[in-house]
Amino acid sequence: MTLMKSWVESANSANTPFPLNNLPYGVFAIDGVEPRCGVAIGDMILDMYAAEEAGLIEIADQPVFDVPYWNDLMELGPEAWATLRTRLQQLLAEGASEQSAVEALLVPLADASLEMPLVVSEYTDFYAGRQHAANMGAILRGSPDLPANWLHIPIGYNGRASSVVVSGTDIHRPLGQSKAPDAEMPSFGPSKRLDIELEMGAIVGTSSEFGQPITVDEADKMIFGYVLLNDWSARDIQGWEYQPLGPFQGKAFGTSISPWIVTSAALEPFRTATPPREKELLPYLNSTIDGLYDIELEVLMKPNGSDTTTSLSKTNYSRMYYSAAEQLCHHAIGGCGMNAGDLLGSGTISGPTKTEYGSLMEVSWAGREPFTLEGGETRTFIEDGDTMTLRGAAKGDGFQIGFGDCVGTILPSVKLP
Numbered sequence: 001m002t003l004m005k006s007w008v009e010s011a012n013s014a015n016t017p018f019p020l021n022n023l024p025y026g027v028f029a030i031d032g033v034e035p036r037c038g039v040a041i042g043d044m045i046l047d048m049y050a051a052e053e054a055g056l057i058e059i060a061d062q063p064v065f066d067v068p069y070w071n072d073l074m075e076l077g078p079e080a081w082a083t084l085r086t087r088l089q090q091l092l093a094e095g096a097s098e099q100s101a102v103e104a105l106l107v108p109l110a111d112a113s114l115e116m117p118l119v120v121s122e123y124t125d126f127y128a129g130r131q132h133a134a135n136m137g138a139i140l141r142g143s144p145d146l147p148a149n150w151l152h153i154p155i156g157y158n159g160r161a162s163s164v165v166v167s168g169t170d171i172h173r174p175l176g177q178s179k180a181p182d183a184e185m186p187s188f189g190p191s192k193r194l195d196i197e198l199e200m201g202a203i204v205g206t207s208s209e210f211g212q213p214i215t216v217d218e219a220d221k222m223i224f225g226y227v228l229l230n231d232w233s234a235r236d237i238q239g240w241e242y243q244p245l246g247p248f249q250g251k252a253f254g255t256s257i258s259p260w261i262v263t264s265a266a267l268e269p270f271r272t273a274t275p276p277r278e279k280e281l282l283p284y285l286n287s288t289i290d291g292l293y294d295i296e297l298e299v300l301m302k303p304n305g306s307d308t309t310t311s312l313s314k315t316n317y318s319r320m321y322y323s324a325a326e327q328l329c330h331h332a333i334g335g336c337g338m339n340a341g342d343l344l345g346s347g348t349i350s351g352p353t354k355t356e357y358g359s360l361m362e363v364s365w366a367g368r369e370p371f372t373l374e375g376g377e378t379r380t381f382i383e384d385g386d387t388m389t390l391r392g393a394a395k396g397d398g399f400q401i402g403f404g405d406c407v408g409t410i411l412p413s414v415k416l417p
């Protein structure tokens with residue numbers, strides 16, 4: 001697929017993350033104006049509240065963009081999603097008759113602050129990266145063998161919607177309990193093993209009925225779009241608390257998402273199949289679709305007080321074993337109702353070599369192998385003031401579908417009174 005040309009000149013560059021092919025959905029604020037829905041095009045944002053007010057966008061009988069989140073559009077369903085995308089491409093395409101009317105509603109991206117693009121209704125995190133699961137087994141349990149259920153079930157746990165924040169939000173180092181292996185008693189204090197997890201977040205756009213299972217193909221159609229997701233993880237807190245019920249406080253202090261929802265429609269040309277199944281899946285998990293996407297991903301670190309950012313690893317979403325649609329099907333199969341605004345973390349994305357690992361736990365092999373950043377500092381886990389960035393893009397012929405960086409800086413832990 002090639003670049004679709006827009007009259008917004010900056011959208012035609014091979015380097016922009018936001019060409020006409022993309023049109024990702026966010027929420028922006030500018031001085032003196034309440035936050036509103038916006039669509040990124042090149043280095044501009046189309047003000048959706050103003051576009052609807054001006055009659056340029058008409059999706060439903062009621063206004064859809066009088067609220068600062070995209071959930072109302074999601075709830076209208078896939079037909080409305082397609083109608084909106086077609087209309088936006090018409091308004092922004094080279095030669096559009098409405099150019100001057102739309103031009104007046106563009107805001108420079110550089111002047112805007114970006115907010116949460118949706119109200120997250122619930123958040124579930126999975127464990128679908130095979131290399132990551134093997135690495136975690138090797139590090140924590142002395143063997144890369146997968147858990148007995150891993151090749152049969154997309155393993156997950158229920159997280160906290162309240163912990164999901166937009167890129168740019170600082171995260172306090174969490175306080176919590178941990179216990180050194182040789183210590184008799186646990187201790188309480190700031191986490192000493194603070195980590196990231198490179199993930200994709202799938203956003204569910206339509207609900208499934210309570211009590212009603214769905215197929216993988218149905219689940220695929222329910223997914224509105226994707227974001228980059230950093231599942232910040234406190235490895236010491238997690239290690240002490242997580243058996244037998246799974247992650248809890250070690251994962252509940254913050255999960256960052258990139259500010260733009262890249263729609264499934266924009267990613268359609270980049271679909272790719274899940275890898276060959278080592279064990280045949282049970283029939284309810286079968287599907288006819290290619291559920292993954294070819295999205296190049298990168299983890300970057302900027303240490304406290306430095307201007308130099310180091311690339312730590314590069315991998316690809318197509319490395320995953322289970323797709324978001326398979327995870328969503330499995331989630332609903334017993335009758336759990338899924339809702340617009342549900343966020344599904346893919347699980348940590350790691351490729352086969354150290355340069356493709358999606359967490360510092362793996363890059364530093366649980367702290368046993370410190371790594372050196374450009375500028376000379378070394379790290380095993382994250383120190384106060386360090387900034388972590390996730391970046392991602394699907395690469396087409398002369399264009400790319402970018403996500404906007406997912407950034408977070410770690411602040412010192414909160415002082416207890």
Ligand SMILES: O=C(O)/C=C/C(=O)CC(=O)CC(=O)O
Pocket residue numbers: 125126127128129132133136137140197199231233247346347348
């Ligand atoms: O294997 C373990 O003991 C721990 C695994 C994780 O922490 C991974 C996790 O949160 C799920 C994922 O992101 O893949």
Ligand SMILES: [Ca+2]
Pocket residue numbers: 125126197199231345347348
């Ligand atoms: Ca995770």
Ligand SMILES: [Mg+2]
Pocket residue numbers: 159163231232251252253254255
């Ligand atoms: Mg989390």
